[in-house]
């Protein structure tokens with residue numbers, strides 16, 4: 001499983017029903033990575049980003065919704081992960097904060113974009129133990145830095 005996220009250097013990932021920046025190049029990169037693949041998202045994030053996705057399989061975790069358009073909904077993460085692994089596509093965990101926290105232990109790779117600038121928000125990327133991860137790629141873009149982490 002690959003964690004994919006954009007965050008500020010202070011780990012902010014969200015503010016209300018969105019992200020506190022507008023960086024189209026980074027958002028397009030996210031859409032390109034997940035195009036045709038499988039994605040796991042929390043119900044809140046799917047409501048925000050779902051309409052933009054061209055993924056083949058949208059797996060949404062929710063206790064409150066049993067059906068959502070263009071998605072398969074699971075009420076628990078474990079069953080969702082068992083299901084998505086059978087679909088034969090690359091599996092991305094695309095947030096939000098609650099889902100990142102629960103899926104980092106299951107992931108072997110993280111695609112993290114660090115947005116340049118200072119931002120405030122109400123949702124954060126969880127702390128993770130950097131000692132367990134090795135940076136395998138670092139790319140500088142005008143508005144963000146893209147870093148790939150692999151589990152050691």
Ligand SMILES: NC(=O)c1ccc[n+]([C@@H]2O[C@H](COP(=O)([O-])OP(=O)(O)OC[C@H]3O[C@@H](n4cnc5c(N)ncnc54)[C@H](OP(=O)(O)O)[C@@H]3O)[C@@H](O)[C@H]2O)c1
Pocket residue numbers: 004005006007012013014015016017018019041042043044045046048061062063064065074075076077094095096097098099100102123
């Ligand atoms: N910067 C980025 O890359 C990025 C990516 C994604 C999201 N975001 C931001 O993150 C924020 C949303 O994150 P969030 O943490 O508030 O919400 P979220 O993780 O997207 O969704 C939370 C919802 O997922 C469901 N859920 C989570 N864990 C569950 C479990 N173990 N079992 C069953 N259901 C579970 C619950 O849905 P129900 O309430 O329906 O039960 C919960 O309310 C937004 O601001 C968004 O813009 C940023």
